């Protein structure tokens with residue numbers, strides 16, 4: 001097998017020869033071997049070790065073909081501490097930091113994340129190489145009840161998300177919300193044991209794990225979703241900051257990852273995350289942000305902030321050109337803060 005470095009040289013020589021001989025761009029495209037030649041060793045995808053994270057990383061691995069890649073699992077702090085709400089363990093970053101460390105240390109080439117779990121600012125020197133086509137973003141009511149209205153008085157509902165808790169209590173103050181952490185299979189096992197009447201999980205996770213169980217996707221009018229829910233992000237080192245051989249490999253990684261991007265999903269999550277960043281990226285505050293295209297050029301962003309017990313809630317919907325996703329996110333964020341009477345509302 002020809003090493004990728006030697007192949008680079010050969011490719012350059014071929015290009016040089018083609019320039020000299022006046023071969024057209026079309027012929028060059030045909031001469032160019034497939035992207036997998038860059039990797040003497042396969043592209044290493046870092047993932048959390050949970051079953052959902054591994055299934056998501058596998059989606060990226062398959063999408064990357066013909067570039068050869070393998071998945072390297074990492075156990076994160078968020079996976080180890082399961083008896084406390086995420087906000088107490090250190091917020092969303094607990095799922096991400098170990099993967100970022102592996103990227104920066106050169107142990108992995110790219111990291112696959114649920115974008116919902118990424119803070120607004122990630123490790124310096126890294127970037128989002130691609131946001132994949134988004135899965136169904138809705139929350140699901142899992143269990144034998146067909147809808148929130150069908151839950152009996154005082155029913156015990158499992159979730160550890162401050163947003164889901166606040167929204168549930170907003171609609172049904174009688175419900176008893178009980179902490180539920182751990183990977184999806186453990187959560188479902190706890191439901192089946194009878195610890196809860198129902199639990200809330202993301203539809204995206206259930207679909208990606210191909211779990212066949214009873215669930216009802218919840219209407220987004222009642223349960224607006226978290227920023228970037230259902231979106232997968234691939235994070236990598238910014239190749240423009242590297243030097244020498246590292247830069248060559250990081251550029252090859254970038255070139256392999258960037259075609260996986262879905263433009264519309266990227267624009268949606270950009271608006272949602274801009275709103276979240278303007279309000280509070282810490283996930284202490286219940287915040288929903290969900291953007292959708294209303295036509296080819298126009299984006300509508302639905303944003304909501306609630307008090308943690310759901311008794312107070314503010315919601316705004318605005319539209320803007322798809323080229324102004326960040327401005328739209330900030331505009332909705334500003335309006336919500338104004339409605340809520342300022343930053344004092346954010347816990």
Ligand SMILES: NCc1[nH]cc(CCC(=O)O)c1CC(=O)O
Nearest residue numbers: 114116201202204205229230231
């Ligand atoms: N914090 C856990 C988490 N992060 C992303 C998902 C679901 C997959 C997605 O939103 O893409 C989940 C599980 C859940 O909310 O049920």
